[in-house]
Amino acid sequence: MRRILSILALTSLLLGMSTVAWAIPLRYAEDRAPAIVNPLFTTTMSEARLDELVFDGLYTDDMELRSTPALVDTAEVAEDRMSTTLHLKPDVQWHDGEPFTADDVVFTIQAMQNPATASTEAGRVGWIKNAVKVDDHTVHLDFKRPEYAPEDKLHFKILPAHEFDSTTVKRSNAFRNKPVGTGPFQVVSFNDDNSITMQRNPNYFDPVKQDEIVMREVADKNYQAKLIIYQSIEALVRVLPRDLAALQADRKVEMYPYQTNSWWYIGFNNDGARLHDERVREALRDMVDVEALLKPIGTGEVVTGPFVPSSPFYNHDVPEQKVDIDKATSLLTAAGYYYDGRQWTKNGKPLTFRLAAPETLETAQDVVINLQAQFRKQGITVQPEFLGVAEWKQRVWRDHDFDLILSQWSFDRSEDIYEQFHSHGARNFVGYSNRKVDALLDEARNAVDPQKKKEALRQAHTLIAADVPMVFLWTLDSYAAMSVRVKQVVVHPFYFFTWAKDWYVY
């Protein structure tokens, strides 16, 4: 009898713990506080992470990173794959108590598509031709072209129609002061020190364990690691490589590795007079010791093309680039350059390149210095410049005023490299052009069959690597740091807080 009572008591306690909200706040640091809490105008990752806590999408990721329903209950996709009918979860409430309905879904899509809104997220709904309310909890979407897995594209956050007068949403709308979502946490206050306090949504459709989350702005990255060691915060989204050792050694901190779809590269200005010559680009590539550049800044995997090795689109048959000074020498000589024992020259002018890097790219300075040294050893001068965000956009994106660039690309689940490598791509500022690659990228974008998409992109990987529009470097291992007091942590590699409703501070 006593044993049965003990088991019953323990079971009750465990059940109670699973529903009790934990009153110790979970504080995390961001380099910069979100400028605006409105998913229509998200521009930074700190805003995207906060949106993950406050808002929901129609679908979200499960822990295998497959799409799983969030605000959707069930869905049917038409046989021709040109439309879908979404049945929404009933009894979902907004943070202000209003019911979530099909009107909100239709409103959100129309607001995002409205040119007058100037939404930064407009591209996420460009593939939707039409959104129609069937009834309060049913929405019908028509697509512009066949979609194999529309649920993968329905992760954008839904906004409350009742908070806005029309689908022309302005940044100045009062919503920015009191954002309303359906998410597991609701914004309670914007504080004087730029921190944002969020509390558990008591009406959320799933249990939420943590009572309070606080976003803290800590602009100095040097301080962020100190703050978690000395328990001023409980979570650090991304640990700088130089702080890894100190945090790994600290018993009060647990490290969570995660892989992102991002890779570093040294881009060439393919339209530039000297780098238009493929022999020069190949020679520069053959001089770069990628492993030696990677070692001082962290751990990761060398990449040979525009995907990360864990991606289904990565072509593992493309060999890793190795240093080959003899080959580089032959190539430069064939391109008309002369080596005088110290420096490569042509027509009496030394071979010199300007290398631009974004000043916001962590550890870029270390890479640039080492790269400069590697090239100097081979008789090539590199003049580095570190550019702010606005200057980067002006000089690199618009004016193409550079010879080399050191940067990284990050991709979401779609890993769509069209904009970077298609000759009409809006972000193809290295000026790469290959008609075969264009055709493959067009095929991949329009493919309904995932196998055909995979084949097309793997082929594109091979061709791009052979053309050497850039030197592909690596994908870095990323680590989040959490206080050991935070339990049940699973980190989303892109949005971080996707499964935060299960976390709690003990």
Added chain:
Amino acid sequence: MSLRLVAHRLLVFAVTLMGAVGLVLLLLWLAPGDPIDLLPNGEELRPVLTQQWELDRPLPVRFVSYFGRALHGDLGTSLAYRPGTPVADVIAGPAMRSMVWLLTALVLTMVWGTWLAWASAGRPSWHRKLVQVASIAPVFLLAHVSVNGIDVLTLSLVDRGIIPRPGWFPLPSEPGVFRTALAIVLLAVGSGALAEVRAEAENALVKIRGSGYIAAARARGERLWPHVAHNLVGPLTTVASSRAAFFVGGLVILEKVLLLNGIGSILWQAAVMRDYPLALGITVVLASIVCLSRLLGDTVRLAFDPRLRAQVGR
């Protein structure tokens, strides 16, 4: 105060304000990029936002348009730092905080400098040299050395178990008395502020002590400090109002280094993000502080010095 002096000061105020705003607008315009560049799909949104944010207007038109609105109390709307929020709302709280820190630092400099001068006026003193050396250091250097020195010292004491972890360590992100106090002290000491006040006060004290009216007061058996204090106000007011601009500049640096959420750190962000209305709004506030401090300095000097009143009255 004569109307002519007031009018002169107001004219200087207006010219200074227009000059400061014009210079900041020009610098931001010359700097590469604009706030649309910060948006991930900026190039697609450029046609709409260029028009909405009036970025297509020529610079002189933007300058005149800005002043026209500012005169009606409209400092515009933030474009990038807090999109859609009126500039006045963004800077109101931080401006008040910065003003408090600034005034506190100014008072501290005056009191501390005067006390040091009183202790050493006319006599050899070790702290004269110490203050001169410490005060030479630029504010950013003092901040960096202080913060890292405090961190290292406290860390070693905590690690050895000599002290428990103090609540303010390592200068955490939430607002705190310790960080604020440190900023005020560094502002008071740095960039020559304390040394200048001490030197000016010492010179004035030496003159005052050797003056005839002090000798007469001493002969009459009166207390000397009211006479000394009264005659010290003029020189101290002069140095205080001349230091206002330096204090404002120092505060911008300290707020960045010490992670204080004042108007200076927002100015930094606004410039980086090319948030023109916000940067201009802050410029208006800071330029007004400098000009008003000069006006206040003139008023105080006139109130305390009848000779100046007589001169101005002519």
